[in-house]
Amino acid sequence: MNDTRTLAWAGWKMTIPSSCFPLAITGAHEAGAMMVGTTSLAVMQIKWRIASVPDDSTAWALRRVKRILKHPVVQDAPARFDSVLASDNADINAASRLGWVGAMRTERLLVEIVMNVSAGKSAVKSFMSITVPSIAGSDDGAVREWSIFDAFFAAPKDARLVSRRLYAGDIMLSLADTRGRKLLLRQVYPATLALERQPLAAWLSDNAVKRTMRRVSSLKDSPRGEHSVIRMGDHALPPPLSLFGRRYTAAAVTHDTARDRLLIAAEESHEPLTASSVDALIERMKVQHVR
Numbered sequence: 001m002n003d004t005r006t007l008a009w010a011g012w013k014m015t016i017p018s019s020c021f022p023l024a025i026t027g028a029h030e031a032g033a034m035m036v037g038t039t040s041l042a043v044m045q046i047k048w049r050i051a052s053v054p055d056d057s058t059a060w061a062l063r064r065v066k067r068i069l070k071h072p073v074v075q076d077a078p079a080r081f082d083s084v085l086a087s088d089n090a091d092i093n094a095a096s097r098l099g100w101v102g103a104m105r106t107e108r109l110l111v112e113i114v115m116n117v118s119a120g121k122s123a124v125k126s127f128m129s130i131t132v133p134s135i136a137g138s139d140d141g142a143v144r145e146w147s148i149f150d151a152f153f154a155a156p157k158d159a160r161l162v163s164r165r166l167y168a169g170d171i172m173l174s175l176a177d178t179r180g181r182k183l184l185l186r187q188v189y190p191a192t193l194a195l196e197r198q199p200l201a202a203w204l205s206d207n208a209v210k211r212t213m214r215r216v217s218s219l220k221d222s223p224r225g226e227h228s229v230i231r232m233g234d235h236a237l238p239p240p241l242s243l244f245g246r247r248y249t250a251a252a253v254t255h256d257t258a259r260d261r262l263l264i265a266a267e268e269s270h271e272p273l274t275a276s277s278v279d280a281l282i283e284r285m286k287v288q289h290v291r
Contacts, residue, residue, distance in 0.1 A: 033046065159177045228253070247268055251278060
């Protein structure tokens with residue numbers, strides 16, 4: 001059994017022990033905080049902010065950590081980060097909290113992590129040997145990774161998180177870009193139980209999907225074998241907004257039998273969409289299972 005998992009959110013990612021998971025998420029895509037821990041203890045807090053990174057990002061990092069650490073040290077910056085300051089061995093042995101702060105100019109991203117030393121020696125060892133070396137930017141070219149509760153998604157890099165729904169067995173992200181494109185990415189599990197509630201195609205009529213595929217005037221479902229359905233459509237906005245042209249929609253649901261999950265993706269755009277667009281979103285949800 002894998003004893004670690006990937007946590008990726010809003011431009012950053014890291015590896016955490018499998019016993020840990022997000023306890024609370026506050027804020028929005030541009031700035032927020034995530035508390036990570038076990039069922040009985042908060043282990044660390046991650047803060048992020050998308051803003052202009054100072055020219056002297058090391059000086060900025062120093063200002064952030066000096067209130068926590070007595071002996072901050074400059075570390076080699078991980079993938080896509082420009083500067084990093086973190087705890088040294090003296091802090092590890094004496095401080096009640098461990099810190100890590102990093103700045104990424106290309107993504108205008110600032111990240112701050114504070115680890116609770118009272119979580120125990122094992123947690124400190126995992127943080128220093130597993131989590132810290134794994135911290136990196138979550139953007140891979142034109143794609144940004146999102147991974148939470150072992151549900152993996154990848155969306156266009158310019159798509160910003162609008163809302164989230166993180167229920168046990170139902171993980172959903174809603175995103176949008178500045179051009180008006182909307183995305184919905186969702187995993188429901190176990191799929192066998194979900195399919196007892198309603199058949200595969202009915203999941204494309206779920207209220208969450210309907211909010212992405214609004215006022216559709218023409219719909220066409222295309223079953224693709226026993227475990228996949230795709231729905232294409234388009235619609236005109238009501239007058240006087242109809243002057244701005246049509247909106248195009250595409251949605252797909254697949255039963256990933258290997259993990260017994262329903263993988264759902266939906267898009268709405270001013271530009272015509274193809275089946276391959278949502279197929280790519282679905283296929284990316286399978287990546288973590290095979291890597």
